[in-house]
Amino acid sequence: MNSQTLLKNRTYNHNFHSPNNLAKKGTLQAMIFTLIMMIVEIIGGMYYGSMALLADGWHMSSHALALGLAFFAYAMANKYANDVKFNFGTFKIEILAAFTSAIFLLGIAFFMIYESISRLINPTIIAYKEAIIIALIGLVVNLICAYLLRGEHSHDHTHEHSHPNDLNLKAAYIHVITDAMTSVFAIIALIAGLVFGATWLDPLMGIVGSILIFIWAVSLIKRSSKILLDANMNDEIVNEVLEILTSKKYNNLNLEDLHILQVAGDKYACIISVSSDELVDIKEIKNDLLIHEELVHIIIEVK
Incomplete structure (x- = not known):
């Protein structure tokens, strides 16, 4: 009898991470809403010349990726939950997804800063009214996503509660809230530009949005890398x-x-x-x- 057969016949279980089905469902729904709004905001920002709106769209793309990776991680963690190749279960699949998402977010943050500074140096004409409408719709989508990812406060008809220590779910929720803040900044900048002619405020808010993404990404990198590297001897x-x-x-x-x-x-x-x-x-x-x-x-x- 070979080692794989022996392992498959074992009576003990190394899957210590129970599936978070509510989070899996919520991330999929939030990802669909986000992808739709992301496309609308990026196209709208480019067409109407709004850097703040474009920045919010790129921010949505980053959190669409985060939600997509989170959903994929939940699916893979469930699929391989009882696979004998994983010494301590599949928990770190979800953590690896969070870490990968954070690395991508850093690139988005730097790109947004570059584009915003370019717009400060070379201002462009903005169709404020149209851009404000799109930004408001984006904010509504963010609030819907926040509701779908409301964490341990949520439960379905089976009374299955979300996991309060789910790093993927917490990260996605924080990302959505951060994105909502970026939408608010975009709306403020666009209204100020429309009413007071403060065109410089639009790219400035793009920089503020990129800083928020950078801070969130660094925080997630620190938390996820600590788990991936088993750096928890001070817990x-x-x-x-x-x-x-x-x-x-x-x-x-x-x-x-x-x-x-x-x-x-x-x-x-x-x-x-x-x-x-x-x-x-x-x-x-x-x-x-x-x-x-x-x-x-x-x-x-x-x-």
């Missing part, structure tokens, strides 16, 4: 594990090594190496550690 759960292992009850133990790996939104695997001159009861240690519900997979090595 609260680490201190909780150490508190147990260094308690008086286990003063005969020497902690040789400790690894904490995030395997779901609020779930961790724990790999511990200890040594002792006395007999070590591994089962007792595991039972004490399992009072922390975040720990779902514990491996203890005795040297």
Whole structure:
């Protein structure tokens, strides 16, 4: 019997990340709304000469990509949830999608800054009334998407609640809110240009929008890369594990090594190496550690 057959016949389960079906459905619906409005705003911004409107359209394209990647990640995480090739489940598929989206967003932010500065230097004629109408429609779409991605406050007829620690869902929601703010900036700039002739405000708002995208992208890169690189040894759960292992009850133990790996939104695997001159009861240690519900997979090595 080969190793793959043995693994497929295993009785244990390494899928610690339960599917977030509400988020999957919401991201698909939000992505469709966003793609439609993105096309309208980009074409409208180019046709009517509004950099703020064009910037909002490009911002929508970035968050359409984020929603698309999030939906794809949910689908793949569900599809391969029980695949034995994934040591700790498919949680990081979603995190990888968030990281990839953030990298793309950085490129969009720099492109928008370049275009906005170009418009400041070389102003263009703007059809303000038409551009304002499109920007208002864009804001409405953003609010609809925010409703679809409202997170743990949402539930369907089956009373299935969204996951409060879903990084993909949080990122998509923040992106939609940021996009709504960019739409507001575009509307303000266009109205000011129409009423007061402040043409410089339109590209300026484009720069403000790009800064918002940049800040969001950097924040998402930091959060997702931390999980991808297992840089979580300063998380609260680490201190909780150490508190147990260094308690008086286990003063005969020497902690040789400790690894904490995030395997779901609020779930961790724990790999511990200890040594002792006395007999070590591994089962007792595991039972004490399992009072922390975040720990779902514990491996203890005795040297």
